[in-house]
Structures are given as structure tokens and as C-alpha cells.
Amino acid sequence: MKFNKKQLDLENGITKEWIITNGIGGYASSTIIGCNTRKYHGLLLAPLTPPARRYLILSKLDESIEFEDGSTNNLYTNMCENYISDGYKYLESFEKDYIPIFTYKVKDTMIKKMICLKYGENTVCVMYKIKNGKKKAKFTIAPILNYRDFHQVSENATFSVKQDVNKRKVKIIINDNSQMPIYMNMSEGEYIEHNNDIFYNMYYIEEEKRGFPAKENHSVVGRYEIVLMPGEEKEISFVCSLQDNIEEIKAKKVISDEIVRINQMLIDSGLIENKNITLDEKDRELLRDYLVAVDNFIVYRPAFRLHTLIAGYPWFLDWGRDAMISYEGLLLIPKNYKIAKEVLLTFTKNIKFGLLPNGYSGFDNRPLYNSVDASLLLFESVHKLLEYTSDYNWVKENIYENLKEIINKYSTGIDLDDNNIYVDSDNLLVSGTPKTQNTWMDAKYDGIAVTPRNGKAVEINALWYNALKIMEELTIKFEGKKQSKIYNEMAENCRISYNEKFYNKRKKCLYDVLGDDKIRPNQLFSLSLTYPVIDPSSNVANEILDTVTKKLLNKYGLKTLAKGEENYVEVYYGEPARRDMSYHQGITWPWLFGLYYDALKNMISSAKNKTDKEALKKKLEDFKANVKTTFVKAFYNDGLIGSLAELHDSKAPFLPKGAIAQAWSVSQIFRIILQK
Numbered sequence: 001m002k003f004n005k006k007q008l009d010l011e012n013g014i015t016k017e018w019i020i021t022n023g024i025g026g027y028a029s030s031t032i033i034g035c036n037t038r039k040y041h042g043l044l045l046a047p048l049t050p051p052a053r054r055y056l057i058l059s060k061l062d063e064s065i066e067f068e069d070g071s072t073n074n075l076y077t078n079m080c081e082n083y084i085s086d087g088y089k090y091l092e093s094f095e096k097d098y099i100p101i102f103t104y105k106v107k108d109t110m111i112k113k114m115i116c117l118k119y120g121e122n123t124v125c126v127m128y129k130i131k132n133g134k135k136k137a138k139f140t141i142a143p144i145l146n147y148r149d150f151h152q153v154s155e156n157a158t159f160s161v162k163q164d165v166n167k168r169k170v171k172i173i174i175n176d177n178s179q180m181p182i183y184m185n186m187s188e189g190e191y192i193e194h195n196n197d198i199f200y201n202m203y204y205i206e207e208e209k210r211g212f213p214a215k216e217n218h219s220v221v222g223r224y225e226i227v228l229m230p231g232e233e234k235e236i237s238f239v240c241s242l243q244d245n246i247e248e249i250k251a252k253k254v255i256s257d258e259i260v261r262i263n264q265m266l267i268d269s270g271l272i273e274n275k276n277i278t279l280d281e282k283d284r285e286l287l288r289d290y291l292v293a294v295d296n297f298i299v300y301r302p303a304f305r306l307h308t309l310i311a312g313y314p315w316f317l318d319w320g321r322d323a324m325i326s327y328e329g330l331l332l333i334p335k336n337y338k339i340a341k342e343v344l345l346t347f348t349k350n351i352k353f354g355l356l357p358n359g360y361s362g363f364d365n366r367p368l369y370n371s372v373d374a375s376l377l378l379f380e381s382v383h384k385l386l387e388y389t390s391d392y393n394w395v396k397e398n399i400y401e402n403l404k405e406i407i408n409k410y411s412t413g414i415d416l417d418d419n420n421i422y423v424d425s426d427n428l429l430v431s432g433t434p435k436t437q438n439t440w441m442d443a444k445y446d447g448i449a450v451t452p453r454n455g456k457a458v459e460i461n462a463l464w465y466n467a468l469k470i471m472e473e474l475t476i477k478f479e480g481k482k483q484s485k486i487y488n489e490m491a492e493n494c495r496i497s498y499n500e501k502f503y504n505k506r507k508k509c510l511y512d513v514l515g516d517d518k519i520r521p522n523q524l525f526s527l528s529l530t531y532p533v534i535d536p537s538s539n540v541a542n543e544i545l546d547t548v549t550k551k552l553l554n555k556y557g558l559k560t561l562a563k564g565e566e567n568y569v570e571v572y573y574g575e576p577a578r579r580d581m582s583y584h585q586g587i588t589w590p591w592l593f594g595l596y597y598d599a600l601k602n603m604i605s606s607a608k609n610k611t612d613k614e615a616l617k618k619k620l621e622d623f624k625a626n627v628k629t630t631f632v633k634a635f636y637n638d639g640l641i642g643s644l645a646e647l648h649d650s651k652a653p654f655l656p657k658g659a660i661a662q663a664w665s666v667s668q669i670f671r672i673i674l675q676k
Contacts, residue, residue, distance in 0.1 A: 025051020033088035040314035046122035108133030123241035125251035153216035189226035211575025312659035324377035329667025354409025376463035427493035445580040459525035469531035509547040519562035528598035558592035570650035594668030
């Protein structure tokens, strides 16, 4: 992933971003020209209680070089409301493979800047390789610091700064946060302390687009100066950390260790030798970059001593629903079975009244339970784990009782946090209230659930049937056929009612919620799970697929609502109210391609004649080709370089929107690309 000088102009440079992560919820991120355009950008965003309570620590480093003739060249690019500095003009290239690398050329001096986070720590290392030209020069690095929650901005702020300087090592306390000081160190040069030096009004254009405060102040605590002799070549490094052993941290080793770690992931995944994967000559690079993208979402929860999956960057933490939907593509395809098991333990650890946590509070790690589908998706994840590992003993010892509890509680009723879950007399599952938002279409603004979908929802009952069938299968394995009969009967009764009540003859598809005939993609759950509740070989299945294809499918995913339906919106933009009101009302979501893909596969395997099977195979082949072409291009060129966005507009040019890196987008798209 390399961009040359012509691609690093201002207009292009501020629309493309990069990210690296540290495995505990922290990250560094900015644009490919080094200009921060979001309040979430910075070189060290550190979780104070991993993976939560992320704080902006180091916003950026502003470098400049002064030659002996008195000329000064600023390498930094900063945006203020009425001014943009132009350091990007010195950029020769930006590349992001393992880590981001900026290469600058100033006159006859070359400067290469590499950024790397130390895995498992709140530490960022920046290494410079400098080849000076014919003139003596002074290279200056000014760290721009803050100490604030990454969701906030320090608008109009002043800073109380205390510094303890020991040569080039500096201990900094900002605004009396003495319990967790900031440490900086430089491998050489002189540190010059600044007093009351404030960077005023850094401007975040992306936050203004989102309707949030877009200006903030930072503290410039000092600067490092390094002398460069004519023709001299140097490697120098800067480290910023919340660890006090900063002098022991060697940037070159941190970078080397990270490259080794990533390459080991590629080897362990077995993807290079996988004969079932057919890819072109650039596959090794694509596979490595896929695994780097995957690795960004895998984080450790020290309080649990277990790993979990971040739902998306920059603003999400770990969500149960997202983790289950992302499970196969992020953990099973790369053969990361140990962490796959830990992720299931993370979310089953806090099951309450049969509900899997949909997430954890960013403030105190308290589990949150606003989800009816996370618990049901767990069954599919467990079944997938068994398909890959056949580790029935582990499932029996660690998960089986949780699965029984979920079925029992869903059957008898759950009203925790207004989830209002119960099985009605027609054997269909009811959930939610007009005020709750407990399906994946969960947007809520100012206390109003935009798409509450309370009642008997199409995907929830498909998931319920699937859970009952998987439970039947596991019970036969663990307890015997006699004990499994109750699940068989419950599943069959659900299937009969589902097929009778959800079919919408007028629109030739399924009701989204009984009583609501809006055309939405959720009906694909009826065909895409391990146990489809609608017969994939039936005429109804063909009608569902045909309607979804005509009304919802585009090259970037499935729209959440068909054009022509009430409240349809196809462009996602503006202040929070507007965005939330459009979130599930016609915007395109890439992860939904996973449902379409699995529905096609199930229909192929159950097709009753050769003609139908061949037609479906051709449709699947064309679909996979489009997914690969579209998303490999998006992966390397659109939005966040090396990952996939949460959603896209539903009209050309289908711009990426929402979270810049989304776990279930990466999971589902690469699952389609990598599976035969």
C-alpha cells in the first residue's frame, strides 16, 4: 500500500487514513499526509482501563528542518479553520504495510519516518532515518500533547503542565493527572522545555461534517533539537509512553518485533498453503494485509484475562452481536482457535437471564444487555467452531450449559432492560417494545428508537429456529436422542408458524416484522444459517432472493431499506440526529453480503435439479467476483487504507461512511473472498 508524491496532495491526502493498534484497545491513526482531521486522530490513544477509557495522549509530532543558510522547512501539515500548513508538499511517499512510513525530501535531504505501537503497552515509537544533504542542519521535533477522553475535545483549553526533565527523558503531568504521567524520550539531541505553549484551534473537518465541535487546543510541552552534519546519515527515535521504563524501550526492536509478530500470524493461519483458496499473484500481500486488519480488532481484556473483539474503530468497543457475526472471518479462517475460544468465554462470562452482553460500558466495564440476537448468534458461532475444530469436549465443558440456559430463559420470558423476550402461543419469539432497540438495527436518538422492530422480527425467529436445531444436535451428542426431543418439537413448531405467517404474497418476500411489510435484508437470515427456517429449494426462497437482489443489492452491500419505502434515505451525512435517522433506512452495509453469500450456498446445496444448481452457481460466481473486485480496491484505496468501513452511501460514488474500520465488514467480505 504505497502512495506516491502525486497522490499526496491536500485534497486526496485528507480523505485517506491509516491505523495501527496495540492489542489492548489503544491505537494510533491519522491521514496519509499526517494531518489530523478527526478528534479521534493521534499517535497515542491509550486505554486507561484496557480496552476502555481511551485517552488522547500524543496528538502528533511536528517536525521541521533548518539549514545553515537560515532556511527553515516545516514538514508538518496542520489544519486550522482559516489556514493549512503545507508540509505535505515535502512528502515523496506514504506506505502502510506493517507500519505507516512517511518519506520526505527537503532539498537534498531525505527523511524517513516510521510509526509503531508496542504490542500490549500504551507506548508509541517513532523512528527517523535521515540522510542529510550537503549543508549542516538542525532537525526539530515538537511533541503536541493532550490528556482527554477521545470522545471529547479540549476546546478553548489551557493546560497545567509540570515537567521533570532528565536530559532527554521527560516526565510530564498535564492537568494534575499525576496517577498516570506521560513519559517522553529521545535517542539523542537536546530537549528544550516550553512554558505555556499552546497549539490553538486545531481544526477537525470530519467532526464538523458529523455535527460535533471541531476545534481544540493542545499543549506543546517542548521540543527536541538534533544537529545533522553535511552528508551525515542517522537513525534517531522518539518514544512516548505511559510506562516509566521508557529509556529501556528501543524503537528499532519494537518495529522489528511487530513485523515478526505479523509474519508469524500469516504462517500460523496456514492461508498461504491452503489449496482451497484460489487467488492471484498478489495474494501473499493481500493475505498479510487481511491479517493485519483482523489483528486490529483482537484485543485483550486484562480484567477477564481473556481476549475479545473490538467492533470497530475509532469509537466502538467490543459488542457481543458484532463479535458473533465477525467470528468466523476474524478468528476461524485464520485458525486462531485459542482466541476464538476465549472470545466465546468473554461473552458467556456475563450471561444474565439468558442474555449475552451486547457490550461493556466504556467507563466501568459493566456489561450491557440491549440485544435479543447476540445470544442466538452464539449458537451459530459455536457450531462454526465445531466445524473447524471438532472440539466437542471444550464446548461441553465450557459453553453447553450456557446454551441450555439461553433456550430455557428465552422460552420462559426475559424482561431485563425492557428486552421483553418470550415465546408466544404460536411458537414464535417476541422481543422488544416501541421504546427499545434490541436488534442489529439499533439506532436510537434522544430516547427514540428509530427502527424499534418490536414484536415478531423475521431474523430473530430465524435465529431462534436455528438455535433450537443446533441445541437438538448438541443434546443428541452430549445427552442422547431422548433428551433432544423437546428441542426438535420446539423447532418444528416454530418452523411451521414461521412459514405460515412471514410470507408476504403481495411483495413476494418475507415480512420484516409481522405487521410490517417494508422490504429489508433481515429476511435473508431465513436462508443463510446452518439450519434455514425456509426451505432453500422452495419457490419462496427463490422469491426472497429475487426481491432482495432487485430491491436491495448493490456493488458495496445490501441496502437496509428498499427505495420507495417510507423514510428511505440513501446518503449518510450530517449531525447525529440526521445520521441516526438514516442509519438503517436505506444506507448500504457490506457485512450483509455475508447473508446473501450463505443464502446462495444453501440454495445451491439443496437445489432439486441440475439446471437450477448451475444457474445458482453462476450467480454465486459472479457475486464473488464483484465482491473481490470492489472490496480489494476499497481496501487499498478508499477511506481507511488497509481495512473496510462500516457502511457506504447507496448512490454513486458509494462513499465509505461510519466507522472507518469495522470488524464485521472485514470478516464477511474476506470470508467471501477466501472461501471456495
